[in-house]
Amino acid sequence: MSERDKYPAQSGRRRFVKGVVGGAALAGVGATGAATINSATQASGAGGGSTQAYAIENTAGPAPRGMPQIPVEIDDEGYLKGVWPEVKTEEQGGVSVQIAETEDFKGSGETYTTEWFQFCGVESYAGIEPDYDSENYFRSGSNPGYEWQSEAYSEGDRLHVDDFSDYQEWGNGVGDPGLGKPATGRWRSEDAEDTIPIQVIKSEQVMEMAEEDPWLEASTEDGFIAWLNKCTHFCCVPQYKSEGSAKFNAENDVYCQCHQSVYDPYSIVQTLFVARPRPSD
Template identity: 70%
Template structure:
């Protein structure tokens, strides 16, 4: 792993939902501002460079920014999938390359791109290739929670019916009733590398989505998802998974035990960073 992967560049971030009690208007940061912030660190190559993304907010610890959100959909059978952006061909430095990018995602005004996930070495994962063949469903991993180990085997698709008690769920860490989580993988079947994800179904997300265009477009039935790679040292954090999280006021957040970075899954922010290029 290169030093640029281990030590992501500091980035600006603007909140547009805080605590998700109601939703503020989508904060706008133009591409000119993004280029100015990242002008010294722009990465050449396929799909790299200044990137504006939406993330669960980093609130404490050394992580430079939040972890990127994955828009989700729930099919007619209740299975939950991460939405992959539209694959298109563009010319970059005189060379035609494929990228995955959707303009004005579901009318939200947001450009959603696979570049959101190009950090911590993920940019070289097979599943991040724009045209990687995948059904995009979230699949259970070995299970970060007791309930999940009872409900799923590794590789099973996550289903909304198994989150029915999300308004009451608790596991003895922090407050009960904030939401029900699960851990899993995305676009990783038959791939050498695994993209870890975390999802959370919460009444607070449902409420916020009622008056926020981005959350209305990117969440469904209170389910929110993010790529579960800490932006500090690329570890895999957890929501209500560490018994010592309370020492760092993180018992109700997403906590990375490696270096005590903390993220708030109920605060979605806009981030600016330099996405690392995919291998040509």
């Protein structure tokens, strides 16, 4: 195991880039073990198996891959929503199952599916069921990650674009100000036992990235980008511009305090992994 696999480098900075991680290389990392665990512990259900997703890139620490992106849209009143794929019924092994999948998402040429979110036990959450009744808004949680959220929102309030208007100047004393304004929250979790944690950033860099990339043009809007905020290592909840991250040169990144995994929200990559099937009813 290399030093990079154990902990983030103690010095040096990265440039913001976009890239594609080779599927063959990633498929060989832990795929056999994951498949064995899945077959031993999961009831047969919809989805699962080899899955390619777009994710914010894991750049350091023990996490095996990035955290999956959630496409964003803004409604007519300025509230932020996560896009849910098209729900349809398919025959799988002679059984009719519901899946949520959109091919050629908004003309990007890419398939967006809820199999992206089938890890860390999230596949068993009610909100990941294809037909779960949800309006898909991003909502502030009970313990927001940023002081500005506590001042602007009560628990359950929908995130609104107007509250990100100072994104070009915002800072919380961690890293460089003006890189983007973040918020934490939940998605498809109202009236559900389990909460799906998300993080959102509005940034000029996201706008620039979307100008050059069909997927990002389709999956971001007005500089907003979002992802399912569960570390792919041991499922902790990381944070952008987190206290304590400077020690690992991650003050301008998304940092997981549990085991020091680091993610770059301005580098969106394709990642191949073995998704767990949703438990059967």
